Amino acid sequence: MTETHATITPGAPVFPPGRYGRRREPGRRRPALVALLATALVATLGLAAFSMYGKYGDPTYDAQVITYTDITDSQVVVDFRVTVPAGGSATCVLRARSHDGAEVAREEVTVAAPPGESQAAARHRLATTARPFIGEVVRCRPAD
Structure with missing residues (x-):
């Protein structure tokens, strides 16, 4: 069957x-599939954000x-x-770095706040492998 000029728009x-086979009909759009994929993506990203916040973003240990x-x-x-929940304790990672930025010491230190207090002050001596330039607290987390 051939096309005539009467059937061509x-x-x-x-x-x-x-020569080129038959023409295809325009594809159907699948809005339900797109919505399902978008919902799955948002749920996955939300779960990843929640997990990362729980692992690295606890502002109560500052x-x-x-x-x-x-x-x-x-x-x-x-x-x-260290700011902790009232009467709580924290494990903090301390480190010392040399003038060129190399890490020359690293230790974990546990500090506890007095009962009813939300801040714990501490002093710790870090033994280093070379002359340090700075001593710093890398992070704190709930004590184990």
């Missing part, structure tokens, strides 16, 4: 009969370095304060 290309002193070739003393 104006402006449509005219192809030789039988640390502040007050000072670092007694810097020698083999040590630095770090004074710091």
Whole structure:
């Protein structure tokens, strides 16, 4: 069966009969599939954000370095304060870095707040492998 000019819409290309096969109908849109995929993506991203916040974003354990002193070739003393839930305790990771930024010491320290208090102050001596330039608190988390 060949097409005649009566069945061709104006402006449509005219192809030789039988050369290119039959023409396809325009594809159906699937809005339900698109909505389902979008919902799955949002749920996955929400779950990942919740998981990462639980792991790395607990604002109740906030640390502040007050000072670092007694810097020698083999040590630095770090004074710091940690905000914890009232009467709670935290495990903090302390580190010392040399002038070129290399890590020369790292330790975990557990500090506890006095009963009814929400801040715990601590002083800790870090033994270093080289002369430190700075002592710092990397992060704090609930004590194990």
